[in-house]
Amino acid sequence: MHSYRIAIVGAGVAGLTQALWLQRQGHRISLFESGSEDLAHHCSHVGAGMLAPYCELSEAEAEICRWGAAALELWRQLVPTLARPVHMSCNGTLVVAHHQDRAGMHHLAERIKHAGFEPRLRWLQRSELHELEPELEGRFSTGLYLTPEGEIDPRSLLPALVETLRRDGAQLHFATRVDALAPGEIHAQGQRHAFDWVVDCRGLAASDTWPALRGVRGEILTLRSPDVQLHRPIRMMHPRYPLYIVPRPGNRFVVGATSIESDSLRPPTVRSSLELLSAAYALHPAFAEAEIVEMKTQCRPTLPDHLPAIRQQDNLLQVNGLYRHGYLLSPFLAETVATFIGEQRWPETAAVLRRSLDTVTERP
Ligand SMILES: Cc1cc2nc3c(=O)[nH]c(=O)nc-3n(C[C@H](O)[C@H](O)[C@H](O)COP(=O)(O)OP(=O)(O)OC[C@H]3O[C@@H](n4cnc5c(N)ncnc54)[C@H](O)[C@@H]3O)c2cc1C
Incomplete structure (x- = not known):
């Protein structure tokens, strides 16, 4: 060549x-x-580095899911060949919802089935959910487990x-x-x-040179808590935007992200911070004592x-x-x-x- x-x-x-x-x-x-x-x-x-092709179907086109599934495999092959270690995990994503947001979880499951990826999803009952994430016991009666999905830092x-x-x-x-x-x-x-x-x-x-590009603002937090143990990214259904909590080495948890039609890079607002923090607290009350390590804003390049x-x-x-x-x-x-x-x-x-x-x- x-x-x-x-x-x-x-x-x-x-x-x-x-x-x-x-x-x-x-x-x-x-x-x-x-x-x-x-x-x-x-x-x-x-x-945040979520590699969640099936979860994305709550908002995205089926192409994103197909391309994302192919890309996940490419990441898995690439990461071990890099010059230094990279944190990447592929333990699936757990989707949970509070009672009032359950419809969103059913909608996501329907979208996944409709796109032909039903084998990638499994409904979990309370006991299975507890087995997967013991610290969430008692807080959610059902969950959706999506595999293979992962995250990269x-x-x-x-x-x-x-x-x-x-x-x-x-x-x-x-x-x-x-x-x-x-x-x-x-x-x-x-x-x-x-x-x-x-x-x-x-x-x-x-x-x-490409005027159709616009920015979609996203705000994101990093917390540190030695009192919370999660084994995979958790997606919480939310009426305004998809929310996730991604465990990272060093007791860190990335909590994100808002999605706002704006190209403003001003620091995260009180409203967005409250929404992200209350999602974390609702998932696991031990986040109440977590340290806020970082709060960031950026704009996603969007067509x-x-x-x-x-x-x-x-x-x-x-x-x-x-x-x-x-x-x-x-x-x-x-x-x-x-x-x-x-x-x-x-x-x-x-x-x-x-x-x-x-x-x-x-x-x-
Ligand atoms: C809060 C938030 C959470 C996100 N979470 C996820 C997630 O979980 N999973 C996921 O897949 N995606 C996620 N994204 C989206 C993802 O981060 C973006 O899609 C991605 O970073 C875009 O990358 P890019 O390389 O196109 O642009 P950029 O990262 O902006 O890189 C463009 C680079 O070009 C450089 N540049 C610009 N002009 C010039 C010039 N004239 N000369 C030389 N260099 C120049 C810039 O300095 C910059 O370094 C998230 C985004 C946000 C904001």
């Missing part, structure tokens, strides 16, 4: 995963990122992707803003750089149909619109683009993802 010189612009989860996939196909990678190497500034830093994944790229010979340019990009070239720090391919993974910043997209103009590709699914879907998108560049053909599975720069209808 031909070895191309490829520029990746943006070191979020989309850009880093894309860079790694292409590097592993033997291409020469240069990555350009305007932020610093600690990567504490972007949407991917704040994401962005705070260990992103540095591991950077280290692996560097170890394997990629040129990494942090604190380097790309001022303009075009098919086969980028402009940065007053210079023009030519490449065989340019892949634009700038997230929301790409709205300068009007809430699906990701790949746009092509000659040898410029743009990968964007990852919305709530950047962690869930990145390996699938990376593999799709790598197949296209390597074999000069789009895989069948990519039909819905592909859009041409010329034909796409933009938001006014």
Whole structure:
């Protein structure tokens, strides 16, 4: 296979995963990122890292579920090959609901069945629920158990992707803003750089050339409690947005996330914090004594149909619109683009993802 010189612009989860996939196909990678190497500034830093294709069917299209299921398998294969350990677990997701929100749980089960994934769900009665998560005993009479689903910790994944790229010979340019990009070239720090391919993974910043992109605000908390033991992510049905509590090493629990039609990056509001904290407390009263370690806000890069997209103009590709699914879907998108560049053909599975720069209808 031909070895191309490829520029990746943006070191979020989309850009880093894309860079790694292409590097592993033997291409020469240069990555350009305007932020610093600690990567504490972007949407991917704040994401919870839920890998829950079936749970997402409460809101998302069946494509997200199919692509997400394929991507989960790709994560499982990729993670053990990275240059440093990454926390990832695949113990399924437990969905629970308080009495008034039960309808949402039945709706989710129906959606999963309708999409053809019934074998992935199991209704649990009180005793089975207790077996799976002993500390939730007595609080919920039924639950939905979805497998295989999991979670990956962005705070260990992103540095591991950077280290692996560097170890394997990629040129990494942090604190380097790309001022303009075009098919086969980028402009940065007053210079023009030519490449065989340019892949634009700038997230929301790409709205300068892709006006249909908008931000959907998400707020998220991290708690620390030595008094709570959970073995898998718990999804709580909520009338306004899907809520989850994700256990992480070091007695940490990620509680998220709101979903608000706004591109404001102001700090989390009192209302959102109260909703997230009361969900945690309702799940397990020992969260009352937890420490609040972190409260963050970011905006998800989102297209009007809430699906990701790949746009092509000659040898410029743009990968964007990852919305709530950047962690869930990145390996699938990376593999799709790598197949296209390597074999000069789009895989069948990519039909819905592909859009041409010329034909796409933009938001006014
Ligand atoms: C609260 C919250 C919770 C979430 N939870 C989950 C979850 O559980 N599971 C899941 O799958 N997804 C989740 N997501 C969604 C996920 O985080 C996003 O879909 C994903 O981070 C988007 O990644 P990205 O690489 O496209 O964009 P980004 O992470 O924003 O990365 C884009 C990068 O491009 C760089 N850049 C921009 N302009 C330039 C330029 N001109 N030159 C060079 N570099 C540039 C930026 O600095 C940035 O580093 C969540 C999101 C939020 C906000």
